[in-house]
Amino acid sequence: MAQVSQTSHIGEHKENKNEVRNVTIILSVLTIVELILGYWMYVAGLQGFLQIFIKGVIIILMLAKAFYIVTYFMHLGHEIKNLIMTIVVPLALFIWFIIAFLYDGNSYKNLRNQYDRHHYEESNKTYNTPQNDEKAHGQSDKAVEKGKKPQEH
Incomplete structure (x- = not known):
């Protein structure tokens, strides 16, 4: 009888180990997909609907990861x-x-x-800010009055 309970305990341990490995693989894949989407969005300089869509997909992937973490690593899946x-x-x-x-x-x-x-x-107040063709930092007012462009530093 002791042999049967020890065998079932070993089988249960292997099951738990496989479950943790599978969840870790799923979390890794979701993270890699998020990183690829974020990098692609950054490099391609996406704007408009496509950028919002990809951000939405990334948020959905984050929520899926949160679900897996809470379910398996916080042990709420069996509660x-x-x-x-x-x-x-x-x-x-x-x-x-x-x-x-x-x-x-x-x-x-x-x-x-x-x-x-x-x-x-x-x-909605606007404040006067120096433009490119106005006085640059450290340039005298006389140079601006003569129409000279500010020197680049």
Whole structure:
């Protein structure tokens, strides 16, 4: 009888080892795909819809990695449903709060710009900055008056 329980224990250990190896391979592949997409987006200088689409794909891959990490390495994949809900529901509420606060802050800013003209004028105020053909750092006013271009440093 002792022989049977030892054999089942060894088989269970090999199963767990294979499961951890498989999850590690999946996480590695997802990370490599994320890096390739990010590097491609950076090198190609993508703009517009394609850039937003790739960023969305990267976020989805990150969420998949988070799921695997929580499920296997935090051992929540084998837990009962109520314990999982005690973690997932507060996390979902936290994410919802962040989105709600960001939306509310943007709404406040827009309303303040609409009804408080002083705030609108201050937030859209432009300041005079030297242009390329104006006085450069360390150049005298006489050189600018004579029409000379500033010297490059």
